[in-house]
Amino acid sequence: MSPGTSPSTPTSDFELNASPAKNTRSHKRTVVTTPVLESPTKKRRTKADVTDLDVWDKTDDDIIAASKSRWNSTAYDHFKVSLQRHLKADGSHDYLEFKFTCRTDPVNHKPHHRKRMQTGQGTKNLNRGIEECVRRRGVSTEGPNAKGAQQTLSGSISKYTPEAHRALIAMRCAVNKRPFNSVADPLYIEEVKLLRPDVIVPSPRTVSRDINEIYREGSKMSRNTFRNTLAQSILSLMAGLHQLCTHTLAS
Secondary structure (H helix, E strand, C coil), X not given: CCCCCCCCCCCCCEEEECCCCCCHHHCEEEECCCCCCCCCCCCCCCHHHCCHHHHCCCCHHHHHHHHHCCCCCHHHHXXXXXXXXXXXXXXXXXXXXXEEEECCCCCCCCCEEEEHHHCCCCCHHHHHHHHHHHHHCCXXXXXXXXXXXXXXXXXXXXXXXXXXXXXXHHHHHHHCCCCHHHHHCHHHHHHHHHHCCXXXXXXXXXXXXXXXXXXXXXXXXXXXXXXXXXHHHHHXXXXXXXXXXXXXXXX
């Protein structure tokens, strides 16, 4: 370095450390790294991460609707969904649980339960319950049309009740003059079992008793209706006679 010359300042992150030898090939470069401080990345919160306590104050319908918006499987269509709120021993909020009730056969198909925070774990249990339900009710789960049959069944709501069935049988026998013993026909029973395997066909004696009961109750209703109509007719007649007499006497 010549007199009056200031030492040069490195212009990069590298420094040249000169060895005693004059050969430039022996120069070594040392990398100087500057540590960079970075804040830890935070996981973005999604709707699925919202806890039960976060939505506890919302209505059952709102909570169910929000969860349904993320359900893509058609298995959920087989069930009516309701919400159950569980509390701790001290009365504080604990967790939310969905109850899945079969739309077509709620008596024999036991409801499924799943915690709200666990609905993203698949529908294996629900699908197994659906398969057992449609098999018990006589719907085939095999063959080329099995999938379509299951979807059609899951999207419909059965209106069957034993009382409605007995009422229809009584009406058919009374209106069409069918004998009571027609319900004991083996082919008729086979036809009913084909449509719904768990149906119990009423006996001829039950059909006779139902028709007599309908007749008695219908007679009471007709008698009461006739009494009311007759009373109204008498009152109208008396009012008309009174008006006629009043007009006659005035003239």
